[in-house]
Amino acid sequence: MATAVIAQRSSSDLAADVRAGLLRPGQKELPSKYLYDEIGSELFEVISVLPEYGLTRADERLLRRHATDIVPRLEAHVLVAELGSGSGKKTRWLLEALARRQRTTYCPIEISRTALARCESELSQIECISIVGFERPYLDGLLAAAARRDKNEQLLVLFLGSTIGNFDRDAAERFLSEVRRILFPGDALLLGTDLEKPLPQLLAAYDDSIGVTAAFNLNLLARINRELGADFDLEAFQHVARYNPAHRRVEMHLRSTADQTVTIPAAGCIVAFLKDETIWTESSHKYRTSEISEMAGRSGFKCDSQWIDTEWPFAESLLIAE
Numbered sequence: 001m002a003t004a005v006i007a008q009r010s011s012s013d014l015a016a017d018v019r020a021g022l023l024r025p026g027q028k029e030l031p032s033k034y035l036y037d038e039i040g041s042e043l044f045e046v047i048s049v050l051p052e053y054g055l056t057r058a059d060e061r062l063l064r065r066h067a068t069d070i071v072p073r074l075e076a077h078v079l080v081a082e083l084g085s086g087s088g089k090k091t092r093w094l095l096e097a098l099a100r101r102q103r104t105t106y107c108p109i110e111i112s113r114t115a116l117a118r119c120e121s122e123l124s125q126i127e128c129i130s131i132v133g134f135e136r137p138y139l140d141g142l143l144a145a146a147a148r149r150d151k152n153e154q155l156l157v158l159f160l161g162s163t164i165g166n167f168d169r170d171a172a173e174r175f176l177s178e179v180r181r182i183l184f185p186g187d188a189l190l191l192g193t194d195l196e197k198p199l200p201q202l203l204a205a206y207d208d209s210i211g212v213t214a215a216f217n218l219n220l221l222a223r224i225n226r227e228l229g230a231d232f233d234l235e236a237f238q239h240v241a242r243y244n245p246a247h248r249r250v251e252m253h254l255r256s257t258a259d260q261t262v263t264i265p266a267a268g269c270i271v272a273f274l275k276d277e278t279i280w281t282e283s284s285h286k287y288r289t290s291e292i293s294e295m296a297g298r299s300g301f302k303c304d305s306q307w308i309d310t311e312w313p314f315a316e317s318l319l320i321a322e
């Protein structure tokens with residue numbers, strides 16, 4: 001067991017992104033990555049155990065059940081890099097299966113220091129696994145991790161938890177192409193994607209009965225208050241989860257319950273809201289299994305195998321770089 005963290009704090013773009021997202025004409029929006037500060041990351045951990053939110057459990061179930069099917073499909077020597085490791089809990093199954101074959105290096109890549117620390121403490125006791133964490137954006141971190149591989153090592157990139165669902169479909173494909181450009185032919189990408197499912201189940205997952213998802217969403221405004229000195233009245237905004245059928249995605253919004261203005265000193269702006277106007281804070285795209293292999297094909301991968309959870313429709317796809 002060995003642990004090291006390679007940190008590189010990127011200067012905060014929060015103020016600039018808040019300004020741009022709230023002053024743009026038309027639909028106001030904020031980038032979903034800002035949901036994950038220390039509080040937001042903890043709230044997401046709670047979401048992942050809510051009865052209504054089956055996504056994380058499905059992902060973990062698939063990895064637990066199929067780790068021993070996945071590992072034999074990989075080459076003998078593997079360097080594992082995970083994009084957005086989160087708590088690292090579900091990665092354990094795969095790392096344990098790999099460690100049974102040989103000593104393996106695991107590089108979690110996370111912009112959240114809290115999540116990275118949690119992942120390292122969760123996984124550092126596994127024997128025969130060396131952890132080298134990168135506190136960086138995904139592609140920067142992946143480049144850095146790829147630079148550490150030995151010449152006979154296959155790179156296995158993990159992109160789990162349906163984080164890909166946060167990208168628009170076009171952007172998702174562009175992102176996969178960018179990952180592909182960092183890889184060599186024969187390298188692998190294990191991609192977790194949430195699948196389409198009945199609407200009531202989907203909406204409940206993003207609007208749970210005890211309000212944890214609402215708190216997770218509202219924390220974004222609280223964060224802007226904390227970090228940028230803003231005066232958002234949290235009582236005057238409401239969590240909304242809606243399904244957009246044209247794009248097959250769940251969208252989270254924050255709806256202003258009154259005409260109001262908000263001052264955000266560190267972003268140098270005053271923002272006017274009309275009653276019922278929303279800030280769009282996140283999208284979670286839902287996929288069809290066929291769509292995943294088509295998208296993989298267009299971004300330079302071949303879909304080697306897929307494992308599907310039927311209890312909560314979710315897919316784990318093993319993609320090989322061509």
Ligand code: AVJ
Nearest residue numbers: 047161162163166206213284
């Ligand atoms: C962690 C991005 C997969 O989109 O389902 C959970 C985040 N948002 N509840 C998702 C989330 C609201 C989650 N991902």
